[in-house]
Amino acid sequence: MTYVSFPASRKKDFTAIGRLCIDLNANEINRPMEETMTFTKYVGGSPANITIGMSRLGMETAFIGKIAGDQMGRFIQSYLEKNGIDTSNVVTDNTGAVTGLAFTEIKSPTDCSILMYRDNVADLLLQASEVQEQLIADSKVLLISGTALAQSPSREAVIQALTYAKKHSTIIVFDLDYRPYTWTSDEETAVYYNLAAEKCDIILGTREEFDMMETFENNPDHNDQVTAQKWFDFSAKIVIIKHGKEGSIAYTREGLSHRANSYPARVVKTFGAGDSYAAGFLYGLMQGWTIERSMSYGSAAASIVISSHSCSDAMPTVEQVDDYIERCNRGEIVPS
Ligand SMILES: Nc1ncnc2c1ncn2[C@@H]1O[C@H](COP(=O)(O)OP(=O)(O)O)[C@@H](O)[C@H]1O
Ligand SMILES: O=C(O)C[C@@H](O)[C@H](O)C(=O)COP(=O)(O)O
Numbered sequence: 001m002t003y004v005s006f007p008a009s010r011k012k013d014f015t016a017i018g019r020l021c022i023d024l025n026a027n028e029i030n031r032p033m034e035e036t037m038t039f040t041k042y043v044g045g046s047p048a049n050i051t052i053g054m055s056r057l058g059m060e061t062a063f064i065g066k067i068a069g070d071q072m073g074r075f076i077q078s079y080l081e082k083n084g085i086d087t088s089n090v091v092t093d094n095t096g097a098v099t100g101l102a103f104t105e106i107k108s109p110t111d112c113s114i115l116m117y118r119d120n121v122a123d124l125l126l127q128a129s130e131v132q133e134q135l136i137a138d139s140k141v142l143l144i145s146g147t148a149l150a151q152s153p154s155r156e157a158v159i160q161a162l163t164y165a166k167k168h169s170t171i172i173v174f175d176l177d178y179r180p181y182t183w184t185s186d187e188e189t190a191v192y193y194n195l196a197a198e199k200c201d202i203i204l205g206t207r208e209e210f211d212m213m214e215t216f217e218n219n220p221d222h223n224d225q226v227t228a229q230k231w232f233d234f235s236a237k238i239v240i241i242k243h244g245k246e247g248s249i250a251y252t253r254e255g256l257s258h259r260a261n262s263y264p265a266r267v268v269k270t271f272g273a274g275d276s277y278a279a280g281f282l283y284g285l286m287q288g289w290t291i292e293r294s295m296s297y298g299s300a301a302a303s304i305v306i307s308s309h310s311c312s313d314a315m316p317t318v319e320q321v322d323d324y325i326e327r328c329n330r331g332e333i334v335p336s
Contacts, residue, residue, distance in 0.1 A: 053279025272311030
């Protein structure tokens with residue numbers, strides 16, 4: 001059964017809009033930030049990570065965003081290009097804005113947190129007039145991420161991108177990617193997230209992210225089906241609710257639900273799971289696979305990334321995901 005019909009014969013499989021940042025991941029793992037002395041620099045930002053993941057899986061990809069006009073911005077641009085991502089709609093800021101930094105603290109494989117530096121960041125300065133309609137018209141999928149809705153003018157840029165995607169029947173994926181520090185109030189967050197979600201074909205988020213969107217609603221038991229059902233009255237065809245190590249559940253407009261278990265992992269850190277899951281899942285769906293197989297593929301990709309030090313740089317190829325699944329099936333990967 002086909003749940004989502006991707007447009008045929010477009011130049012790009014996948015385009016994302018949103019933040020391009022830097023992750024500084026602690027080298028001394030299993031220590032608090034206060035005692036961490038060195039970090040390794042990687043390209044970061046959830047939509048950037050997903051795009052890198054899609055590119056590693058062999059998809060034709062592009063990015064719409066804004067980078068700082070400095071060494072960090074150039075590092076990001078060059079990394080995207082080395083990964084085969086079209087950067088023709090990556091705009092360079094000329095106002096002196098900086099690159100967002102995410103310092104990651106890895107206290108233990110299950111206790112990880114992120115310290116964000118996001119004052120005057122270039123990614124939130126993308127303007128609606130800078131979004132290229134033709135690129136969205138040429139893409140099968142547009143992925144938006146919630147953080148880009150947090151402030152103007154990036155908020156208007158995303159809404160304009162949604163308008164172009166609707167006009168050209170480009171499939172819209174919403175990765176909720178809720179980062180509280182970028183928002184000023186729960187009410188503002190819920191209102192903008194809900195407005196955007198109404199236009200989206202596929203919505204992916206954690207239980208906690210959907211809870212935030214339900215600020216004005218009545219779902220006292222945090223029931224996944226109640227959460228998903230609402231979106232089928234709008235544009236959604238698939239809603240996925242992720243539950244960390246417990247796996248994920250997908251609901252479809254036809255009233256079906258599918259569960260996916262997580263794969264075993266020798267966890268180094270937990271962040272990056274959602275981004276790699278999204279890339280693996282969307283790749284599978286775009287190959288015409290079943291939802292179950294696509295979710296399982298995303299789960300395997302997630303296990304690979306959380307078993308690695310980075311998010312972006314660890315995004316796996318098809319061969320790596322296939323190999324990981326085979327090794328798990330042979331019982332060769334034992335969780336840490
Ligand atoms: N500790 C873990 N062990 C194995 N797989 C995991 C673990 N944590 C997350 N995953 C996988 O990654 C997917 C997404 O993780 P989740 O933590 O729910 O999202 P996010 O990273 O967006 O918060 C899960 O559905 C699961 O397949
Ligand atoms: O999104 C960011 O700005 C930071 C990411 O690059 C980071 O590595 C991360 O937190 C990934 O998010 P997740 O996949 O939702 O765990």
